[in-house]
Amino acid sequence: xxxxxxxxxxxALLRRLSPGDLASIExxxxxxxxxxxxxLESTKxxxxxxxxxxxxxxxxxxxxxxxxxxxxGLIGMEGMTGALVxxxxxxxxxxxxxxxxxxxxxxxxxxxxxxxxxxxx
Numbered sequence: 001x002x003x004x005x006x007x008x009x010x011x012a013l014l015r016r017l018s019p020g021d022l023a024s025i026e027x028x029x030x031x032x033x034x035x036x037x038x039x040l041e042s043t044k045x046x047x048x049x050x051x052x053x054x055x056x057x058x059x060x061x062x063x064x065x066x067x068x069x070x071x072x073g074l075i076g077m078e079g080m081t082g083a084l085v086x087x088x089x090x091x092x093x094x095x096x097x098x099x100x101x102x103x104x105x106x107x108x109x110x111x112x113x114x115x116x117x118x119x120x121x
């Protein structure tokens with residue numbers, strides 16, 4: 001496991017990539033601002049971006065019967081949104097939105113799939 005001290009990212013997943021894997025995805029990473037309540041994923045919708053949070057917290061919210069919702073997960077700087085993409089899926093299981101306003105590195109799902117497939121070799 002790598003933990004590169006001199007890379008410009010705070011996200012724990014990005015920091016643990018091998019130098020070669022990080023170099024291969026960096027051209028496709030884009031830093032973006034994510035204001036509070038920004039919708040990152042919507043239930044049953046195509047996952048358009050994977051976000052590696054640099055700071056802040058995203059809430060994962062499940063829709064319950066009778067219009068009730070409940071928080072089922074949190075994503076911080078140690079994780080990423082769109083985890084189903086890494087497993088071969090393309091649709092969100094739950095709503096995900098920013099709980100605290102901060103920044104992230106945005107990544108296209110197709111690049112995430114390629115990185116995961118390469119890692120399995």
